[in-house]
Amino acid sequence: MPELHDIANEFIRQEIDEFIERPDERARIIGLFAKASEQMQAIAAALIDGDHETVDRLTAEAIAAGVHAMEVMDDGLIAGMAIVGIKFRQNFIFVPEVLSCARAMKAGMVHIEPILSAAGIEKLGKVIMGTVKGDLHDIGKNLCIMMLRGAGFEVIDLGVDTSQDRFIDAIEEHGANILGMSALLTTTMPNMGKTIEAFIDAGLRDDIRIMVGGAPVTQDFADEMGADGYGKDALACVSLAKQFAGKA
Amino acid sequence: MARTLWPVSRWPSSSLERRRPVPDQPPITQADYQERVDRLMEILGGIISHSARQTASRCPYKNRHNCCTAQFGCRNKRKPEAPGELPVCAGDDRIDYRPAWQA
Numbered sequence: 165m166p167e168l169h170d171i172a173n174e175f176i177r178q179e180i181d182e183f184i185e186r187p188d189e190r191a192r193i194i195g196l197f198a199k200a201s202e203q204m205q206a207i208a209a210a211l212i213d214g215d216h217e218t219v220d221r222l223t224a225e226a227i228a229a230g231v232h233a234m235e236v237m238d239d240g241l242i243a244g245m246a247i248v249g250i251k252f253r254q255n256f257i258f259v260p261e262v263l264s265c266a267r268a269m270k271a272g273m274v275h276i277e278p279i280l281s282a283a284g285i286e287k288l289g290k291v292i293m294g295t296v297k298g299d300l301h302d303i304g305k306n307l308c309i310m311m312l313r314g315a316g317f318e319v320i321d322l323g324v325d326t327s328q329d330r331f332i333d334a335i336e337e338h339g340a341n342i343l344g345m346s347a348l349l350t351t352t353m354p355n356m357g358k359t360i361e362a363f364i365d366a367g368l369r370d371d372i373r374i375m376v377g378g379a380p381v382t383q384d385f386a387d388e389m390g391a392d393g394y395g396k397d398a399l400a401c402v403s404l405a406k407q408f409a410g411k412a
Numbered sequence: 413m414a415r416t417l418w419p420v421s422r423w424p425s426s427s428l429e430r431r432r433p434v435p436d437q438p439p440i441t442q443a444d445y446q447e448r449v450d451r452l453m454e455i456l457g458g459i460i461s462h463s464a465r466q467t468a469s470r471c472p473y474k475n476r477h478n479c480c481t482a483q484f485g486c487r488n489k490r491k492p493e494a495p496g497e498l499p500v501c502a503g504d505d506r507i508d509y510r511p512a513w514q515a
Contacts (some may be wrong), residue, residue, distance in 0.1 A: 227435055234440060237448045242455070249455040253462050260475040262459055283440040300484035301513075303472045307460060314456045316449055324483060398460045 165191070166198030173197070173205035176247075179212055183251045193246060200239035203231065207240030207272065212247050214264030220271040233279040241272045259303055266310040273313070287318045289409035290340035294322030294331060296355040301348035304378060308344060308401040315402045317342075317409075328355075328362035335363075335372055342408050344401065345391075347378040356381070357389030373408035377401060471509040474501045485514035 171177050176197055184190045197205055203226050210218035219241075226236055248265045251257045291312055295305050302324050309319050320338050322330055326345075335343060343363075347353045356376050363369040375393040376386050377400075386394035392408065395401035406412040463472065473482035479498035480489050488503040503509045 230435065230437075233437055234444055234448065242448060242452050245452060245455050249458050252459055255466070257476050258466070258470065258474060259463055259472040260481040262463075278434045279437055280440065280445060282434040283437075283445075285440065285442055285445045300482075302483065307463060311453075311456055311460060314449070314452045397464060399457060 166195050168194055170194070170198040171205065172202045173209050175209040175213070176205050179209075179247055179251075183254065183256050184247070185254070189250060193243075193250075196239070196243050196246070200243060201231075201235075203229075204235065204239035204243070207236065208244035208247070211241060211244030211265055211268045211272065212251075214261060214268055216264070216268040216271040219268040220274065223272040223275045227275045227279070233276045236272065236276060241269050241276075245269060259307070263303075263306050263310065266306075266313075270313060288316040288406065288411045289342055290318045290320070290338055291342040291344055291405055292320050292322060292331065292334045292338065292340045293344040293346070294326035294334075295324040295346045295348075296352050296359060297325060297327050298355060299347050299349055299352035300324045301346075301378075304348065304398070305344075305346040307398045308346070308377065308395070311398040311402045312344075312405055315406070317402075317405055328359045331359050332362060332366050332368065335368060341372050342405055343372050343374045344395075344405070345374065345376050347376075347381060350380045353378070353380055353385065354389075356391065360390050375401065375404045375408070470505050471501065471503055474503065482513075487512040487514065 376391045377395040393404040489499040
């Protein structure tokens with residue numbers, strides 16, 4: 165049975181020693197990293213640290229050196245996220261750190277995606293995401309984006325305080341057919357409806373499926389303003405997007 | 413005239429703008445990829461479920477150093493400990509943090 169000292173990377177060893185308490189999880193994680201190359205351990209360590217630049221560089225180097233894309237996903241990126249998930253569950257890290265790690269994961273996936281594409285594995289669809297005009301809250305949206313990317317969607321993040329024109333331009337520019345809007349404030353929530361009206365005025369409403377979410381948003385509100393779907397959380401957001409993409 | 417360094421067929425179809433060649437790799441099937449996606453989604457699903465519980469009492473914008481990462485105003489924000497650092501969060505997680513958020 166592999167032991168902690170079988171893992172070459174000191175940072176990974178420390179992370180396991182300090183943060184993975186449950187014996188079954190500890191054994192599983194040690195086993196996972198003990199069989200991983202030092203290069204993969206380094207990718208996982210950078211991901212756990214939320215260091216997207218290092219993940220980007222190391223993943224590019226590994227792929228260029230001929231490491232198989234699935235090995236990079238298994239032993240580098242997903243293995244790293246496994247530790248992130250455990251640390252988060254045990255409240256050693258919080259949402260901002262998780263989102264940094266997700267950003268690092270995306271930096272690594274940039275090098276994997278062309279290989280998947282060349283193998284005929286396509287994205288589930290393209291989604292434009294943004295928080296509506298006047299609203300600067302982005303955590304919910306960012307968690308949705310993390311989930312959508314994990315599920316295999318290409319996501320274009322427009323950030324916060326997104327105008328109707330910006331949503332329309334993004335849909336046209338990227339050729340996306342799914343739009344996700346988020347609002348946290350009751351005062352900015354009506355801007356979702358105004359954006360939908362802007363799509364109608366632009367003659368684009370029938371070309372896209374629109375999903376909405378955010379703390380004050382309800383199914384009734386979504387129906388009333390003419391959205392195609394309401395997601396109460398990031399899991400529901402992925403289900404909706406899959407449904408819209410015909411991949412449910 | 414622009415010169416192509418790699419045969420066009422080796423460019424990823426959806427990423428032409430990246431101008432990056434696709435290295436030769438043993439074949440990857442949809443099932444191979446789906447297996448990884450399922451594993452990743454299990455991890456991320458756990459994260460989402462826990463975040464729903466955690467944010468009931470702790471502001472999701474507060475990082476592990478108790479600093480605020482929000483781009484909007486909040487009455488719990490205090491001066492950073494050093495210039496260039498994030499503002500410190502003064503929320504104590506015992507009362508609802510949401511009323512402190514400024515629209």
